[in-house]
Amino acid sequence: MSDGSLSQDEIDALLMGNDSLGGMDGSSDGFAAEGLSSSELDALKGLFGKVVGNLSSTLSGIMSTPVSIKAPRIESLSRTDLMSGLSDEVVEVKMDFNKGISGGHAFVFSPENAVKIAGPMIGQSDVELDGTAISAVGEAVSQLTGAEVTAIGDSIGANIMTISPESQKMAKGLLSPGGDSLVKITYPVEIEGHGSLEMIEILESSVASSLASKLGSQSTASNDMSGMGMPDMSQQMGNAGGMGNQMGNSGGMGQQMGNMGGMGQQMGNMGGMGQQMGNMGGMGQQMGNMGGMGNQMNPYMMQQSPPPNVQGVQFPEFGANISPSEQRNIGLLMDVSMELTVELGRTKWQIKDILGIGEGTIIELDKLAGEPVDILVNNNLIAKGEVVVIDENFGVRVTDIVSNLDRVGET
Structure with a gap:
């Protein structure tokens, strides 16, 4: 490499190295190879796509105005790429998972979007981003997260809990979710009379991977249960009917073999062969009796028990007469x-x-x-x-x- 050129072997080695990295080009799709796989991202998209209905109704109730939240956009990003898409200052509401799933979790708003959330909750159109407004945003996120974890818990069959909300205004570099790779969930929100905004939810990669894994396990368990289902009741009844028909057919076969017994008696002069045929006739009579039993079983199996005769209970009335001795006892x-x-x-x-409490307390x-x-x-x-x-x-x-x-x- 003294002349600054690369040999063919060095070029091949570099190409093999790029292939092993999965073609990472700095985009979110390329980073998914290091953060989350495409199948995990698809599972999360399906999960959080089902949650938006609960989030819309919850936020509408909090803000006392119609709110529409559309299907989210989910990306697996490096921490650097995530920070580049945020404003310099953000309002973070930290609500880490601590039961069912453990790891960092937060909602992030730009100052402008935080004011759009806090305004309708406070009942003011011109709101400053002070402590009251930040607390209102924290309350909104607390309600949203409650609805979200309930829906997620139902989907993965687990009881999920979070810590109490911690809301504050900070520089974007101080965001609490840790790790070099993070999952960004962006919700397009439309608030009637207050415009539109983007609500950003951030998960640590370990949390997102755990959710995707539990979703896969839940889906596998559901498929296994469906494969182990009980046979249809109509099929069982059909088998019972077939058994009755088979026993009825046994009766017909018994009659035929009984006729063979008669033929054996006519051929008595033929010696041992006639005796054997006669014995077959006895067996035929026994099987004929089995046929009769089969004919009796069919109507019995189809018979329905009569409805029970239910009558109301009548209690005797207590007499109102009181004896003189009881009257004296009552007088005492x-x-x-x-x-x-x-x-x-x-x-x-x-x-x-x-x-x-003191003097004058009401x-x-x-x-x-x-x-x-x-x-x-x-x-x-x-x-x-x-x-x-x-x-x-x-x-x-x-x-x-x-x-x-x-x-x-x-x-």
Whole structure:
């Protein structure tokens, strides 16, 4: 190589080296040979293509406006290529997978797109990208990821969980998903009245490979189960009918062999041959009986049991008569004192709020103004009433007696 030229052997070696690299030319398709295979990318496209419906409905509910999310574009890129397609500053919402699948996962928005998401959620048209707006974007991504992992979990037969969302504005070089190769999922989003934007989801290659692998395993398991299916019931019934026909045919064969027995008796003078034929006649009679049994089995197998006769149960009524001794026993209970309570309402507070109660604290109850109060005896609801004032005391006027059925429902 002193003259700067390459020998034929060196050229061949370089060509073989390029072939071994799979023709990498810096594009996403070439990088898929090092990151994800084409089959893995196809599996992910099918999976996330099914998820967009859930994402659209979820985002529409969050933003209170119609949202359309189209099928995503999925690419396996080097970290350098991924960064080149992002704005210098981004809003990242980090939600790594920590159950079912483990690895880095985040949604990334340009500042302009983050404002388009936060504006309808906050209810303002002109929104600054401050802490409130970034928190709104984080809440939107949290809801989207919840719908996404539910759909993915159903597809791969696994329970997938993520960490709590961590949203912040940062330089693109500080993105949290690690590794030299990453998977970029780009969703075209159309928000009615707010224009269009691109929502970018980033997966570490290990996460994407694990998803594709689980999808393949789930598909293989489904095919195996279908191959092990039980035979059709109609086929089983057909086999049963064929068995009956075969046994009926046995009867016909028995009759024929019985006739052979008669022929054997006529040929009795022929000695041993006649005796053998006579024995065949006995066997023919036995098989003829089997034919009769076969004829009996067919109608039995097809017979349907009559429907059961179902009648309602009638319980005897209890007598209302009370004996004098029982009446005296009840009279002994009339002087027993019981605690009667009128409950104005209830509420629940946290311990920190209860410890902060002081003079002037107002406690709001679960009863509306003018709503009947509860009258309880030994903590059992018996009636409802309204509060009245009697001289200088409060009282209750009973307005409704609670029925026995309502009392059971209260307990």
